Amino acid sequence: MKSINTVTSSITAENLGTTLMHEHLMIGWAGWELDCAAPKFERKAALKACIERLKELKDLGLGTFVDPCPMDIGRDVTFMAEVASATGVNIICATGLYKEDLGSTPYFRQRSVDEIAEVYVQELTKGIGNTGIKAGIIKCATGKGQVTKYEENCLRAAGRAHLRTGAPITTHTEDGTMGCEQLEIFASEGVDLAHVVIGHSCGSADLGYHTAMLDRGCILGFDRFGLDFVHPDKLRLAALIGLLGVGYEKQLVLSHDTVACWLGRGLDLPPETAKLIENWKPTHVLKNIVPALKKAGVPDDKVRAMLVENPRRYFS
Numbered sequence: 001m002k003s004i005n006t007v008t009s010s011i012t013a014e015n016l017g018t019t020l021m022h023e024h025l026m027i028g029w030a031g032w033e034l035d036c037a038a039p040k041f042e043r044k045a046a047l048k049a050c051i052e053r054l055k056e057l058k059d060l061g062l063g064t065f066v067d068p069c070p071m072d073i074g075r076d077v078t079f080m081a082e083v084a085s086a087t088g089v090n091i092i093c094a095t096g097l098y099k100e101d102l103g104s105t106p107y108f109r110q111r112s113v114d115e116i117a118e119v120y121v122q123e124l125t126k127g128i129g130n131t132g133i134k135a136g137i138i139k140c141a142t143g144k145g146q147v148t149k150y151e152e153n154c155l156r157a158a159g160r161a162h163l164r165t166g167a168p169i170t171t172h173t174e175d176g177t178m179g180c181e182q183l184e185i186f187a188s189e190g191v192d193l194a195h196v197v198i199g200h201s202c203g204s205a206d207l208g209y210h211t212a213m214l215d216r217g218c219i220l221g222f223d224r225f226g227l228d229f230v231h232p233d234k235l236r237l238a239a240l241i242g243l244l245g246v247g248y249e250k251q252l253v254l255s256h257d258t259v260a261c262w263l264g265r266g267l268d269l270p271p272e273t274a275k276l277i278e279n280w281k282p283t284h285v286l287k288n289i290v291p292a293l294k295k296a297g298v299p300d301d302k303v304r305a306m307l308v309e310n311p312r313r314y315f316s
């Protein structure tokens with residue numbers, strides 16, 4: 001059995017349990033540390049809030065929390081390890097770079113695909129900085145409606161690091177676009193698409209977009225539940241129930257893409273938008289979405305597939 005790196009140990013896929021595949025403890029947009037006018041980051045208070053958040057999830061039955069924060073937007077794996085140790089929830093962190101418009105692009109734009117892949121491989125096999133903590137997953141991202149040359153390089157690097165380490169890949173897509181293009185790039189690098197989650201696929205209501213990707217063997221992330229101002233839960237659920245109804249339950253995973261704390265300034269939402277994220281909490285799937293699926297007639301084994309068995313197969 002292949003071992004999976006968590007921020008505190010290495011486990012087997014059997015130990016994952018119920019898994020949220022895309023949540024964040026902390027995010028800071030590249031450059032946040034230069035904003036001396038922003039509210040000061042209170043690490044102790046943030047730690048306390050994150051521990052409370054994960055304890056609540058643990059009480060609901062959560063085993064594993066995947067935090068695919070890329071390396072360039074505030075990733076803090078020591079912080080993650082402290083939260084994991086205090087709660088007993090497995091936390092899996094990522095290596096990888098964010099999309100061109102919001103990441104550490106200027107430096108890595110000057111690196112080759114193989115130079116970037118080497119960074120990912122070292123973080124997966126040797127550890128992140130001098131923490132000794134190893135990444136367990138590879139993250140990549142594209143923006144809306146296009147894959148830039150830089151993003152393509154990062155996707156190819158992710159594919160090569162996957163082939164060298166076996167670590168699975170998870171992606172960010174914007175507004176339900178570019179998932180098919182991402183898969184094309186991974187396939188051209190020889191990646192087994194069963195180990196790829198195309199993230200935020202629930203941001204599209206186009207079932208043709210979903211099935212075109214699913215029929216290539218990948219997993220789709222329905223991983224932004226509660227982010228109603230981006231795309232309403234009603235549409236996420238309608239697509240999910242439809243895909244489950246025609247037999248894609250082995251290729252879907254659930255999450256929210258929540259952010260527990262922000263470094264520097266976070267999302268600055270106008271009040272009318274802020275009202276639309278009342279459910280954007282990491283307990284929403286277990287408390288509200290699972291019951292909604294059951295009410296719609298989705299059987300328990302399909303719910304279990306999305307929360308337990310699909311993450312297990314993806315990491316194996």
Ligand SMILES: [Zn+2]
Nearest residue numbers: 022024068257
């Ligand atoms: Zn995310």
